[in-house]
Amino acid sequence: MKEEEFRAKRFILEDDNGEPRGGFCIDSNGLPSLVLFDNRGEIRGGLALGNDGNPALQLLDKQSNLRGGLSLRENGSPVVELYDENGEMRAILGLTENGSPALQFYDAKGNVTGTIAEEE
Numbered sequence: 001m002k003e004e005e006f007r008a009k010r011f012i013l014e015d016d017n018g019e020p021r022g023g024f025c026i027d028s029n030g031l032p033s034l035v036l037f038d039n040r041g042e043i044r045g046g047l048a049l050g051n052d053g054n055p056a057l058q059l060l061d062k063q064s065n066l067r068g069g070l071s072l073r074e075n076g077s078p079v080v081e082l083y084d085e086n087g088e089m090r091a092i093l094g095l096t097e098n099g100s101p102a103l104q105f106y107d108a109k110g111n112v113t114g115t116i117a118e119e120e
Contacts, residue, residue, distance in 0.1 A: 084108065
């Protein structure tokens with residue numbers, strides 16, 4: 001007999017050696033999350049829903065520092081964020097309120113150092 005559904009709060013994907021390589025779970029806020037592990041068992045990426053219900057993709061380096069992200073803002077517009085090795089946001093690409101593209105640069109202290117935007 002074929003089962004129509006399988007229910008669980010967490011799934012762990014293992015490699016041939018029994019090491020975790022991925023997981024799908026419900027986080028402490030009750031939201032779904034997909035996590036990817038490297039061959040050392042460190043988290044290297046994830047896809048999750050935020051509290052606002054919008055999806056977010058996170059990319060981490062070998063030291064588990066956030067290095068990149070792709071998400072949707074509350075208004076539904078996409079945004080790409082780039083982080084340095086210390087986890088500081090250094091650039092963001094998104095859309096302005098009127099839908100025009102904009103790229104903003106930051107120094108290591110989080111100060112805006114430049115902006116490229118389509119003239120409205």
